[in-house]
Amino acid sequence: MSGWEQIWDYRDLLLQGFFATIVLVLASIATSTVLGFLVGLGRYARIPVVGVILRIYLEIFRGTPLLVQLLFVYFGAAYLRLDGISVFTASLIAMTLYQGAYISEIFRAGFESVSSGQREAATTLGLSRFHITKDVVFPQTLPVVLPPLFGQYLTLIKNTSLASVISYFEIVRQGQAIIDQGVNSFQVYLVVAAMFFIISYPLSLVARGLEKRGVRKRERIA
Numbered sequence: 173m174s175g176w177e178q179i180w181d182y183r184d185l186l187l188q189g190f191f192a193t194i195v196l197v198l199a200s201i202a203t204s205t206v207l208g209f210l211v212g213l214g215r216y217a218r219i220p221v222v223g224v225i226l227r228i229y230l231e232i233f234r235g236t237p238l239l240v241q242l243l244f245v246y247f248g249a250a251y252l253r254l255d256g257i258s259v260f261t262a263s264l265i266a267m268t269l270y271q272g273a274y275i276s277e278i279f280r281a282g283f284e285s286v287s288s289g290q291r292e293a294a295t296t297l298g299l300s301r302f303h304i305t306k307d308v309v310f311p312q313t314l315p316v317v318l319p320p321l322f323g324q325y326l327t328l329i330k331n332t333s334l335a336s337v338i339s340y341f342e343i344v345r346q347g348q349a350i351i352d353q354g355v356n357s358f359q360v361y362l363v364v365a366a367m368f369f370i371i372s373y374p375l376s377l378v379a380r381g382l383e384k385r386g387v388r389k390r391e392r393i394a
Contacts, residue, residue, distance in 0.1 A: 242335065271331070
């Protein structure tokens with residue numbers, strides 16, 4: 173039996189890993205975006221004590237590898253006897269904290285891209301700080317942050333492969349299980365790579381489209 177025929181026999185395992193990866197990707201995108209937005213907003217607000225805490229968070233999670241964070245969350249939960257934390261939950265927590273740190277910087281840069289003159293004008297009109305952020309700053313921030321945000325999502329997709337080290341049954345983990353059955357590793361990893369491409373390519377098209385739209389908009393303004 174050829175390697176491709178063997179891989180076809182294990183198609184259910186690969187599909188299980190494919191959909192498990194999609195679930196982790198979608199959940200991580202949602203949670204890390206919310207966390208990144210809140211942290212970015214907190215840093216933009218420049219509240220002294222909060223700013224220091226958020227800065228420490230950024231330094232820790234941007235300064236250590238995701239692989240170490242995955243192991244720390246998973247085995248740390250076991251050490252603390254938090255038996256209710258599953259492999260998926262540990263993966264999601266680590267992905268959220270890691271990606272949220274990078275996404276927060278994207279949002280912060282977007283908030284700060286709005287000129288101070290517009291904020292001062294809104295203050296003169298009597299708008300509260302909340303309404304200035306919601307009605308003046310955020311609408312202008314969104315077009316700025318979307319292209320790099322989708323670029324970060326592409327990184328997130330690739331990083332989900334690291335969840336295999338704590339036995340989350342995503343694509344890479346399932347591929348390794350098939351290789352352990354004696355199937356050709358090159359062919360298996362070729363299929364794994366193709367599956368990651370299927371997940372990431374639509375997002376890369378969106379990111380490319382947003383970048384082109386941003387360039388055209390800047391050219392019209394110029």
